Amino acid sequence: xxxxxxxxxxxxxxxxxxxxxxxxxxxxxxxxxxxxxxxxxxxxxxxxxxxxxxxxxxxxxxxxxxxxxxxxxxxxxxxxxxxxxxxxxxxxxxxxxxxxxxxxxxxxxxxxxxxxxxxxxxxxxxxxxxxxxxxxxxxxxxxxxxxxxxxxxxxxxxxxxxxxxxxxxxxxxxxxxxxxxxxx
Amino acid sequence: xxxxxxxxxxxxxxxxxxxxxxxxxxxxxxxxxxxxxxxxxxxxxxxxxxxxxxxxxxxxxxxxxxxxxxxxxxxxxxxxxxxxxxxxxxxxxxxxxxxxxxxxxxxxxxxxxxxxxxxxxxxxxxxxxxxxxxxxxxxxxxxxxxxxxxxxxxxxxxxxxxxxxxxxxxxxxxxxxxxxxxxxxxxxxxxxxxxxxxxxxxxxxxxxxxxxxxxxxxxxxxxxxxxxxxxxxxxxxxxxxxxxxxxxxxxxxxxxxxxxxxxxxxxxxxxxxxxxxxxxxxxxxxxxxxxxxxxxxxxxxxxxxxxxxxxxxxxxxxxxxxxxxxxxxxxxxxxxxxxxxxxxxxxxxxxxxxxxxxxxxxxxxxxxxxxxxxxxxxxxxxxxxxxxxxxxxxxxxxxxxxxxxxxxxxxxxxxxxxxxxxxxxxxxxxxxxxxxxxxxxxxxxxxxxxxxxxxxxxxxxxxxxxxxxxxxxxxxxxxxxxxxxxxxxxxxxxxxxxxxxxxxxxxxxxxxxxxxxxxxxxxxxxxxxxxxxxxxxxxxxxxxxxxxxxxxxxxxxxxxxxxxxxxxxxxxxxxxxxxxxxxxxxxxxxxxxxxxxxxxxxxxxxxxxxxxxxxxxxxxxxxxxxxxxxxxxxxxxxxxxxxxxxxxxxxxxxxxxxxxxxxxxxxxxxxxxxxxxxxxxxxxxxxxxxxxxxxxxxxxxxxxxxxxxxxxxxxxxxxxxxxxxxxxxxxxxxxxxxxxxxxxxxxxxxxxxxxxxxxxxxxxxxxxxxxxxxxxxx
Numbered sequence: 032x033x034x035x036x037x038x039x040x041x042x043x044x045x046x047x048x049x050x051x052x053x054x055x056x057x058x059x060x061x062x063x064x065x066x067x068x069x070x071x072x073x074x075x076x077x078x079x080x081x082x083x084x085x086x087x088x089x090x091x092x093x094x095x096x097x098x099x100x101x102x103x104x105x106x107x108x109x110x111x112x113x114x115x116x117x118x119x120x121x122x123x124x125x126x127x128x129x130x131x132x133x134x135x136x137x138x139x140x141x142x143x144x145x146x147x148x149x150x151x152x153x154x155x156x157x158x159x160x161x162x163x164x165x166x167x168x169x170x171x172x173x174x175x176x177x178x179x180x181x182x183x184x185x186x187x188x189x190x191x192x193x194x195x196x197x198x199x200x201x202x203x204x205x206x207x208x209x210x211x212x213x214x215x
Numbered sequence: 216x217x218x219x220x221x222x223x224x225x226x227x228x229x230x231x232x233x234x235x236x237x238x239x240x241x242x243x244x245x246x247x248x249x250x251x252x253x254x255x256x257x258x259x260x261x262x263x264x265x266x267x268x269x270x271x272x273x274x275x276x277x278x279x280x281x282x283x284x285x286x287x288x289x290x291x292x293x294x295x296x297x298x299x300x301x302x303x304x305x306x307x308x309x310x311x312x313x314x315x316x317x318x319x320x321x322x323x324x325x326x327x328x329x330x331x332x333x334x335x336x337x338x339x340x341x342x343x344x345x346x347x348x349x350x351x352x353x354x355x356x357x358x359x360x361x362x363x364x365x366x367x368x369x370x371x372x373x374x375x376x377x378x379x380x381x382x383x384x385x386x387x388x389x390x391x392x393x394x395x396x397x398x399x400x401x402x403x404x405x406x407x408x409x410x411x412x413x414x415x416x417x418x419x420x421x422x423x424x425x426x427x428x429x430x431x432x433x434x435x436x437x438x439x440x441x442x443x444x445x446x447x448x449x450x451x452x453x454x455x456x457x458x459x460x461x462x463x464x465x466x467x468x469x470x471x472x473x474x475x476x477x478x479x480x481x482x483x484x485x486x487x488x489x490x491x492x493x494x495x496x497x498x499x500x501x502x503x504x505x506x507x508x509x510x511x512x513x514x515x516x517x518x519x520x521x522x523x524x525x526x527x528x529x530x531x532x533x534x535x536x537x538x539x540x541x542x543x544x545x546x547x548x549x550x551x552x553x554x555x556x557x558x559x560x561x562x563x564x565x566x567x568x569x570x571x572x573x574x575x576x577x578x579x580x581x582x583x584x585x586x587x588x589x590x591x592x593x594x595x596x597x598x599x600x601x602x603x604x605x606x607x608x609x610x611x612x613x614x615x616x617x618x619x620x621x622x623x624x625x626x627x628x629x630x631x632x633x634x635x636x637x638x639x640x641x642x643x644x645x646x647x648x649x650x651x652x653x654x655x656x657x658x659x660x661x662x663x664x665x666x667x668x669x670x671x672x673x674x675x676x677x678x679x680x681x682x683x684x685x686x687x688x689x690x691x692x693x694x695x696x697x698x699x700x701x702x703x704x705x706x707x708x709x710x711x712x713x714x715x716x717x718x719x720x721x722x723x724x725x726x727x728x729x730x731x732x733x734x735x736x737x738x739x740x741x742x743x744x745x746x747x748x749x750x751x752x753x754x755x756x757x758x759x760x761x762x763x764x765x766x767x768x769x770x771x772x773x774x775x776x777x778x779x780x781x782x783x784x785x786x787x788x789x790x791x792x793x794x795x796x797x798x799x800x801x802x803x804x805x806x807x808x809x810x811x812x813x814x815x816x817x818x819x820x821x822x823x824x825x826x827x828x829x830x831x832x833x834x835x836x837x838x839x840x841x842x843x844x845x846x847x848x849x850x851x852x853x854x855x856x857x858x859x860x861x862x863x864x865x866x867x868x869x870x871x872x873x874x875x876x877x878x879x880x881x882x883x884x885x886x887x888x889x890x891x892x893x894x895x896x897x898x899x900x901x902x903x904x905x906x907x908x909x910x911x912x913x914x915x916x917x918x919x920x921x922x923x924x925x926x927x928x929x930x931x932x933x934x935x936x937x938x939x940x941x942x943x944x945x946x947x948x949x950x951x952x953x954x955x956x957x958x959x960x961x962x963x964x965x966x967x968x969x970x971x972x973x974x975x976x977x978x979x980x981x982x983x984x985x986x987x988x989x990x991x992x993x
Binding site: 138171 | 272273274275276277825827829830852853855856857860861863864867868871872874875933934935936937939940941943944945948949951952955956958959962963965966969970
């Protein structure tokens with residue numbers, strides 16, 4: 032805590048000094064934290080790679096699809112907090128993956144991996160070891176990948192609805208009375 | 216057979232790749248599989264008529280779940296309708312939808328997916344397999360009726376169809392479980408061989424019947440079917456005439472050998488079927504929209520089929536199978552004719568069409584062939600079926616049903632005539648309709664379907680072989696029944712007289728159509744099934760609002776109090792009566808627990824004193840991270856990792872929401888001591904209870920459960936060194952799949968709630984545009 036010359040009343044000791052998050056639509060110069068933005072630039076890809084590592088290492092050490100997906104999701108959260116994003120779709124980078132699509136893909140992958148054994152005459156959800164380029168891979172990794180994608184989708188959806196959704200609401204409220212409103 | 220069904224679904228999923236290049240080619244590609252299904256079905260005709268072709272895939276042996284399929288005579292007939300008519304209608308759709316129609320890609324894929332689901336439904340020999348495909352067809356119907364969701368009429372009709380059929384489907388699922396558990400098998404062939412008895416089984420059977428009645432649009436559930444005419448005409452021709460609405464009838468046909476002699480089975484079928492036939496026929500006489508006229512005709516014919524399939528009489532069942540095939544082969548081309556008329560003239564209103572017969576003679580002949588089969592005119596398949604139906608009830612001396620069917624057939628003749636008159640006749644006082652030329656691609660499928668009715672009608676032994684095989688399970692009461700065969704000429708007999716009377720009176724009714732309609736309008740209609748549906752839905756909505764108003768008080772303290780009281784009362788009683796404190800309670804497990812615990816306690820105390828929401832969230836976060844730290848200390852790194860990540864995300868979510876809330880907790884200007892005290896006592900007691908319960912429950916475990924050791928021992932087998940991972944993705948993978956499904960539903964629900972309120976506000980502000988709606992739907 033930095034020492035401030037003025038005396039803060041006791042009830043106000045925990046009052047924030049600035050905005051908690053940056054408004055997404057048009058960040059005012061003074062409201063930007065360059066430190067966070069610059070850090071996010073190289074933290075974002077690093078965290079994403081780390082999340083993939085967590086996903087794969089899950090079979091041997093702490094990690095797995097759930098943790099990996101949450102880590103990747105937090106990378107997106109970090110980026111959103113640093114730069115904001117007016118639309119949910121833009122958060123998922125320029126691939127323009129919509130969160131529901133991502134969630135659906137994840138669940139589809141999980142279902143495919145669950146039912147694939149039936150095609151080989153095995154009961155549902157059986158897992159098998161497959162040797163792939165000299166590396167032993169367990170088929171249940173596919174289920175974990177499904178979980179990973181689904182969790183990222185859930186986090187992005189959270190950003191879309193609670194993050195930019197509330198921002199848009201605030202913007203709309205500010206524009207109330209304006210004939211055009213905030214066009215998406 | 217499973218491969219064939221799955222192939223339909225897979226190709227349907229890949230179809231958008233084709234439709235991106237050419238809409239027409241997509242329909243062409245979609246038509247290949249149904250056609251192949253027809254060829255496969257006919258190639259296996261010999262086996263189907265003999266022992267039948269069975270196939271079983273066990274897919275979850277631990278739960279005794281399997282896909283069971285069987286091809287028999289009824290299956291072959293339904294394959295002709297699903298595969299044969301499916302291929303024709305898909306080919307027809309290629310020319311029906313515009314070259315650049317934006318609806319075409321969706322319809323092509325959905326129609327093919329529906330064909331796959333329907334194929335699975337008609338071949339299923341396992342009740343649970345049947346239920347799966349049953350609901351898939353309902354969903355396909357919902358999507359096909361709803362189309363892009365842009366029109367109110369489509370949405371209403373789609374929702375009504377879905378609510379009615381899925382409500383029936385749920386009743387059926389309950390019934391299936393009851394029947395399956397009492398009989399000890401879900402196999403239809405095994406059930407028919409040894410039908411379950413007793414009151415419980417009877418309840419189950421009636422519930423299954425409810426499903427069949429709703430799906431086949433029987434009175435009083437029928438209004439969804441005319442409503443579903445909001446769908447494009449090829450969809451109506453396929454789903455709501457040829458195949459899907461037959462599902463209920465087919466199910467009755469499959470189960471009748473087991474239950475036809477029981478009163479709770481045949482009585483509702485006979486009564487509701489007959490009423491449906493009469494109501495549908497009567498309503499069809501007054502419709503001015505050709506498509507709705509046909510829809511009420513379908514309702515009527517479904518009632519007819521229901522009566523026949525439920526009869527349990529050998530001749531009746533022969534008639535049932537014949538009429539099932541005949542109805543598909545005449546109703547689908549009739550719908551295709553309406554589609555062509557609609558396309559070339561731009562209208563399908565009876566009052567706006569005139570002189571079309573002279574301008575499009577070829578189309579008129581095809582329509583006449585199909586309508587003649589519907590009316591039961593000799594040489595056509597419909598005649599064979601109707602003749603057999605009359606014989607069945609006349610021979611048994613069941614005059615109520617015989618006369619009822621006669622009246623129903625008379626109405627059928629009258630609305631057949633009305634259809635032809637409405638579409639093709641030259642009407643005085645109406646301007647001549649100028650049609651544009653119809654594409655050959657539209658005419659050819661119509662002709663093929665209409666002609667097949669004539670060919671099969673002229674050669675009775677073809678259908679007779681199928682019908683005899685299907686009816687073989689029913690015991691013949693006497694020699695006449697045993698020797699009955701479909702034929703064009705049975706000699707001068709009472710059924711022939713019935714046919715003649717139906718034709719004559721039917722044409723008479725049509726000639727007097729003005730008076731008949733006037734009579735219809737004079738009659739009061741105190742009971743309307745459609746109004747009944749609307750009142751039911753309205754009542755449910757009002758009830759929901761009432762319950763929400765009572766239960767959702769809108770006060771967070773009240774909700775919390777209810778939750779805490781429940782926790783105190785239910786597990787509390789169990790704890791007091793059954794719990795024992797462990798003999799020794801160690802103060803701490805490892806030294807690191809002490810500081811972590813201290814942080815938790817301090818944060819909890821601080822929480823009760825803070826006035827700023829943001830600070831409260833941070834303190835909750837501190838508690839969460841400390842618990843994560845406890846997990847690390849106790850050797851649960853997986854758990855700790857998940858705890859840290861979830862805690863972080865929760866805090867971010869909190870902060871997002873906090874932007875909408877005041878910075879400070881509201882302090883009551885006039886603090887009421889009593890309420891504050893009560894809150895404090897409740898919170899204190901609940902907290903103490905949780906702490907005590909934690910200690911008591913920790914003493915309940917005497918030794919590590921055997922299953923834990925098994926998990927550890929077997930995890931290398933599952934290919935995982937990390938036992939947690941092995942549990943999550945292998946041993947308890949079903950739980951994982953279930954959990955992520957719940958997560959998806961919750962996330963989708965939350966997002967749509969947050970985004971939907973936003974949409975509402977926009978709508979009130981006058982900014983609700985179709986684009987805004989699309990945004991909501993994606």
